[in-house]
Amino acid sequence: MPGILLGDIFPNFEAETTFGTINLHDFLGDRWGIIFSHPRDYTPVCTTELGRAAKLSEEFKKRGVKMIGLSVDSAEDHNGWIQDIIAYNGEEPGYTWPYPIIADPNRHLASALGMLDPEMKDKEGMPVTARCVFIIGPDKKLKLSILYPATTGRNFDEILRVIDSLQLTATKRVATPADWKPGDHVMVPPNISEEEANDLFPAGVCTRQLPSGKNYLRYTPQP
Ligand code: BEZ
Numbered sequence: 147m148p149g150i151l152l153g154d155i156f157p158n159f160e161a162e163t164t165f166g167t168i169n170l171h172d173f174l175g176d177r178w179g180i181i182f183s184h185p186r187d188y189t190p191v192c193t194t195e196l197g198r199a200a201k202l203s204e205e206f207k208k209r210g211v212k213m214i215g216l217s218v219d220s221a222e223d224h225n226g227w228i229q230d231i232i233a234y235n236g237e238e239p240g241y242t243w244p245y246p247i248i249a250d251p252n253r254h255l256a257s258a259l260g261m262l263d264p265e266m267k268d269k270e271g272m273p274v275t276a277r278c279v280f281i282i283g284p285d286k287k288l289k290l291s292i293l294y295p296a297t298t299g300r301n302f303d304e305i306l307r308v309i310d311s312l313q314l315t316a317t318k319r320v321a322t323p324a325d326w327k328p329g330d331h332v333m334v335p336p337n338i339s340e341e342e343a344n345d346l347f348p349a350g351v352c353t354r355q356l357p358s359g360k361n362y363l364r365y366t367p368q369p
Contacts, residue, residue, distance in 0.1 A: 165246035185274035187219040203244035213245035221249040334364035
C-alpha cells in the first residue's frame, strides 16, 4: 500500500503494541488519530521525539486525538526503552506512559505503509523507518501526512498547530495562512464568491489590495 493519498480510507491493521494487540480502526473509534513512526529503539533523536510526544499527550487528548507510535523493534524492547524515555523526561515515580508503541520487528507495517527510508540503514544493513506522521480523521480518512528522514527530528508543537487547523477547517469553510495560530484571523478560500463570503462571515471580510488588482487575499476573524 505505498502512497496512501489524502482522503483515502487509512488501511486497517492489527498490530502488537506495548498496550497489547490493537486493531487500528477499533482503537480509533470515532476519534481523530495520529500515527508517528521512528527508526529504531534506543536511538537519540527518537528518544527526544517520543519524550516530547509524551509531554504533550494531554494536549492531544484535549483535541480528541488518539496517539500511536511505531518503531521497528519488539514490544519487549519498546517497554525497556520507555523506561529510558520516562527518565529522560524527568517524570516522577508512578508516572503512566500515555500511548501505545507498535512493534514492527519484521518491518511489515512500515513497508506496507511506505514508511521505510532506503537511504538509512541500521547496524545490520536493514532499512530503518523514516519519521512519518499520519493524521487520520474520525471518518478514518487520511487528513495529513509528513515524512522526515531519520536524521531530522519533528516539531510536535507544529503537529498540534496543524491538528488545530485540520479540525477548524473540517467544520468551517476557511483556510489557515502561514504560521497561523488558533485565534488568529483565517483566510477565505478562493472558491467562495464575495456575496457568499459576506453571508458566511458576518464578522466581516477584509480584502488586501495587491498589484494584480485581483481580490483574492481575504481575511476574516476565526469563526
Ligand atoms: C536517532 O533517532 O537518533 C537516529 C536514528 C537513525 C538514524 C539517525 C538518527
